[in-house]
Amino acid sequence: MTGDARVHFVRHAETLFNVNGQLQGWCDSPLTERGERQAAALGERMRELPLAAAFTSDLTRTRTTTAAALAGHPGIEPVPMTELREWHLGGWEGKPNAHLWTPVFAEYGYEYEPGSPAWPAMTADGRETVIDTVRRLDPLGRAESAADVRARLTSGLTRIVDVAREADGDVLVVTHGMVLGTLLRQLAPGHLVKAGFPNCGTVTVTWTEGALAVGEIVDTGAFSAA
Template identity: 65%
Template sequence: MSARIHFVRHAETLFNVNGMLQGWCDAPLTERGEGQVAALGERMRDVPLAAAFMSDLTRTRTTMAGALAGHPHLVPTPMRELREWHFGGWEGQPNASLWNPVFAEHGSVYAPGTFASITEDGFDTVLDAIHRSDPTGRADSAADVRTRVDAALETVVAAAQLAAREDTGDVLVVTHGSVLGSILHTLVPATRPRTGFPNCGIVTVTWTEGQAIAGEIDASCA
């Protein structure tokens, strides 16, 4: 039986609507976000689940609670390793304040939805540019994110493989948009790195004969 992990970006927050860098900060879900959570719960109701993991930030916890509405027996595991990229001193600032200089350093011009233009070769140069530009020195470097993602996936993938062997269901992971790009690039290197996953968008990774394949984004709950 194939192992499957359903990766979900958290529901819409006030920071998302206001175009602010969120990172490790938290903001309440919007009314639309609450609707996305309800839709996600219905979407996942009939999906057999053996385990669930989430970032330990509030917006992912709230999203996971809704996602598991039809699985009251399942207790999700919070993981610091699944947190969003840490933007350091840029957190809470307008998106453009950080992305304008980062895009310029990559010879491009920032506009929402254009991250593919600077991530052709992965996210490392983008993360290191953020780290260098942060006057507080707290922003993640590429090495920081790689270490965190590797640790998270060691646990999550092992749970999915065990569930597949025992035929007990799939694994659900609720995390964040940028780190989801890092996760998918790690699991399926041939997949072109991307960001801009919609709130409550779902990406399923399936292992068939030992090969991981990432499906298309399911935006039915967005």
């Protein structure tokens, strides 16, 4: 990479499954009323930026979030990409979070609880090992492997970065919470997300004279009305 570029990576707004504590890798659920407010707040923040292009996971929750994010940029047509989907959780899809995370955490010697402080230790070497644990424990054998996720993200990121390098402005990418940690590590090997991504959380990646910098996570959704 030689040219300058700036890409804003965003997690989708709050969904019904988020509130219900259900797993939603490749399956979907609608935004909640709070999620709609978060997405609207994201749109107001994005309105101030010189966006030139946008990409989104092709799932409904990300496409809905993207539409709101681009309210101030009606001339931009977002590009849906299967490569930006969340991890595919196989037989765990749609089930309560604990059904998956209880046995996964046990594999690492921890007891699962929402927001567990054990997560940073479990993912100290990246989230790839956790992806493979999910796959190994999947009762239906349909979950993705780390190699699967890396391959599709590499393909998607190559396309996004190529556009960002040529765009006359910033690029918006709306995707998912778990895959964002994997995606950022693809871009910046060794990078670890210090905290989880809140709904409509945003992180900006810049390339300046060939040097890459990953910004801090901004809770864009927190700017919405309660």
